[in-house]
Amino acid sequence: MRYVAATTAEEASALLAAETGLAKVLGGGTDILVQMRAGMVEPALLVDIKKIPGLREIKSEAGGFRIGAGVSGAELMRHSAFATTWPGALEGFNLIGSTQVQGRATMAGNLCNASPAGDAVPGLVAAGATVRIQGPKGQRDCPIEDVPVSPGKTSLAKGEFITSIFLPAKPARTGDAYLRFIPRTEMDIAVASAGVCLTFDASGTCTAARVALGAVAPTVIVAHDAAKTLIGTKVDAAALDALQAAATALARPISDKRGTADYRRETVGVLARRAAQIAKTRAGA
Amino acid sequence: MSTIHVSTTINGAPTDFVCEHDETLLDVLRNRIGLTGSKEGCSSGDCGACSVTVNGRLVCSCLVLGAEAQDAEVHTIEGMADGPTLHPLQKAFIEHAALQCGFCTPGILVAAEALLKEKPEPTDEEVRYWLAGNLCRCTGYDKIVRAVQAAAAEMRGV
Numbered sequence: 222m223r224y225v226a227a228t229t230a231e232e233a234s235a236l237l238a239a240e241t242g243l244a245k246v247l248g249g250g251t252d253i254l255v256q257m258r259a260g261m262v263e264p265a266l267l268v269d270i271k272k273i274p275g276l277r278e279i280k281s282e283a284g285g286f287r288i289g290a291g292v293s294g295a296e297l298m299r300h301s302a303f304a305t306t307w308p309g310a311l312e313g314f315n316l317i318g319s320t321q322v323q324g325r326a327t328m329a330g331n332l333c334n335a336s337p338a339g340d341a342v343p344g345l346v347a348a349g350a351t352v353r354i355q356g357p358k359g360q361r362d363c364p365i366e367d368v369p370v371s372p373g374k375t376s377l378a379k380g381e382f383i384t385s386i387f388l389p390a391k392p393a394r395t396g397d398a399y400l401r402f403i404p405r406t407e408m409d410i411a412v413a414s415a416g417v418c419l420t421f422d423a424s425g426t427c428t429a430a431r432v433a434l435g436a437v438a439p440t441v442i443v444a445h446d447a448a449k450t451l452i453g454t455k456v457d458a459a460a461l462d463a464l465q466a467a468a469t470a471l472a473r474p475i476s477d478k479r480g481t482a483d484y485r486r487e488t489v490g491v492l493a494r495r496a497a498q499i500a501k502t503r504a505g506a
Numbered sequence: 507m508s509t510i511h512v513s514t515t516i517n518g519a520p521t522d523f524v525c526e527h528d529e530t531l532l533d534v535l536r537n538r539i540g541l542t543g544s545k546e547g548c549s550s551g552d553c554g555a556c557s558v559t560v561n562g563r564l565v566c567s568c569l570v571l572g573a574e575a576q577d578a579e580v581h582t583i584e585g586m587a588d589g590p591t592l593h594p595l596q597k598a599f600i601e602h603a604a605l606q607c608g609f610c611t612p613g614i615l616v617a618a619e620a621l622l623k624e625k626p627e628p629t630d631e632e633v634r635y636w637l638a639g640n641l642c643r644c645t646g647y648d649k650i651v652r653a654v655q656a657a658a659a660e661m662r663g664v
């Protein structure tokens with residue numbers, strides 16, 4: 222294997238594109254170095270993107286935030302403007318691993334590892350985040366939910382990688398939240414999870430909603446039908462009942478050692494309900 | 507396989523080493539530099555025995571490549587004591603019997619030092635959360651938390 226620290230995004234993309242063997246990006250390494258050690262992946266080339274200028278920066282842009290693909294959880298949680306604006310998107314990311322893992326883990330790595338249970342993903346989907354992709358032919362942007370296509374696989378073409386994640390300006394009276402369920406209190410993989418982002422008008426009626434469900438399908442579910450149950454309501458008990466039922470109905474989970482499919486369906490509905498209540502409180506509605 | 511030449515700073519001392527491209531920083535520290543204080547418990551980021559700081563940030567050195575240390579500042583347990591003078595955390599761990607076999611201790615000390623740099627007066631809960639990625643099979647953690655709090659108090663001068 223060859224390790225190369227790229228100095229520009231163009232160089233990184235060209236290196237990834239030119240490699241005939243398996244070429245992988247090295248973000249924080251908290252997935253890929255474990256997988257390499259276990260012999261699950263054997264890249265011929267590892268391109269470290271963290272030394273590319275700007276990739277470790279958090280910038281304000283168009284009222285939102287552009288987060289470099291190399292920014293770790295430890296760095297993002299200390300950015301107080303981001304933390305107060307998008308607490309839900311941040312809490313999913315910060316649930317990953319320990320203090321040590323947070324020192325390295327990136328959101329782009331969590332997304333591109335493409336685990337159905339990636340904790341950073343539902344919160345970003347709910348917030349309406351997008352990724353910026355550098356490829357051999359230049360840059361393109363796409364919604365977060367279009368990146369993972371199946372467990373361990375992304376839609377990125379050869380030579381493409383994520384340079385930043387963009388969270389848009391947060392509308393007034395908007396709140397977001399992320400909840401996951403794990404059998405332990407720390408350091409475990411989600412059995413089910415939910416990210417919710419809600420916007421209210423001045424009278425306290427919900428005008429926009431995004432709901433994302435994690436660990437209950439091969440990729441994150443953008444639960445439009447669940448979100449719809451809240452729009453036009455005050456997100457009261459009846460609306461929350463409808464949301465819970467819709468989230469449970471949309472889940473397509475598997476059974477494994479962490480939980481049966483039935484258990485996951487039940488759990489994801491409850492998590493969506495509770496996340497919606499937190500999002501409502503955070504929106505000030 | 508070809509090797510890579512790396513220039514870095516370890517515990518304040520400019521250091522050069524040559525390593526394999528896929529060699530971890532933990533293996534470099536232990537096998538090439540002779541700094542065997544950082545321990546290998548799992549090599550998968552779960553146990554924290556290999557904790558070091560890189561550019562001030564607490565990480566598992568088993569999940570960092572040696573090659574990534576180019577131009578970085580690495581701090582290990584070997585840099586903690588000032589010559590023969592132990593760090594307040596090291597003294598507190600001895601006084602409070604916060605270790606038995608000692609395998610987890612270097613990682614916990616490095617992690618606790620990073621915590622107290624950022625939060626000189628942590629709550630017990632904050633100590634426990636911060637150290638959640640440092641596993642100890644012997645002590646039951648309680649003495650570790652008490653030792654960290656005693657060292658924190660001493661370092662605050664109370």
Ligand SMILES: Cc1cc2nc3c(=O)[nH]c(=O)nc-3n(C[C@H](O)[C@H](O)[C@H](O)COP(=O)(O)OP(=O)(O)OC[C@H]3O[C@@H](n4cnc5c(N)ncnc54)[C@H](O)[C@@H]3O)c2cc1C
Pocket residue numbers: 245246247248249250251252253254255270290316317318319322325326327328329330331332333334338339340341377381382383384408409410411550551552
């Ligand atoms: C002890 C421990 C606990 C963990 N706990 C959790 C948890 O609770 N929840 C959870 O979701 N995860 C958990 N993880 C997994 C992991 O930490 C996260 O998925 C993390 O966000 C991965 O980010 P990274 O930067 O370290 O990725 P890397 O390991 O660097 O990369 C992961 C994958 O994404 C690719 N990649 C990385 N960056 C980019 C990019 N910019 N563009 C394109 N491709 C890219 C890599 O090539 C690789 O295939 C844990 C890991 C450990 C070791």
Ligand code: FES
Pocket residue numbers: 545546547548549550551552553554555556557566567568569
């Ligand atoms: S050896 Fe690195 S975390 Fe266990």
Ligand code: FES
Pocket residue numbers: 604605606607608609610611641642643644645
């Ligand atoms: S003292 Fe033995 S593992 Fe902690």
